Amino acid sequence: MRITKFTSELPAVQRGKAIEVQVNGRRAQAFEGELISTVLQAEGISVFGRKHQTGRPSGIYCGMGVCYECLVTVNGAGNIRACQTLVADKMKIETEAQVKP
Numbered sequence: 001m002r003i004t005k006f007t008s009e010l011p012a013v014q015r016g017k018a019i020e021v022q023v024n025g026r027r028a029q030a031f032e033g034e035l036i037s038t039v040l041q042a043e044g045i046s047v048f049g050r051k052h053q054t055g056r057p058s059g060i061y062c063g064m065g066v067c068y069e070c071l072v073t074v075n076g077a078g079n080i081r082a083c084q085t086l087v088a089d090k091m092k093i094e095t096e097a098q099v100k101p
Helices: 036-042
Strands: 018-023 026-031 071-074 077-081 092-095
Touching: 018 036, 026 036, 036 071, 036 092
Parallel strands: 018 092
Antiparallel strands: 018 026, 071 077, 071 092
């Protein structure tokens, strides 16, 4: 969910150019300069993968690329940190929870 209503207390957000990405096979709107994690959260996705040993859900934790909880697959390449990677037009993003072994 993105902020769409603006007030004097909450001025309009300056966004980059609108682009289109694919998230788990579905088209999604993104903006140049956004992180993959931002797009996933805007799409309502908070579980990006599962912990290997326990199977428990993982997603954004530290938000600065240290914990590796936000790993996704981008254009077929796995183990990409969503919190550190900028989106690009036509990018294909899959959450690890969706990727079949």
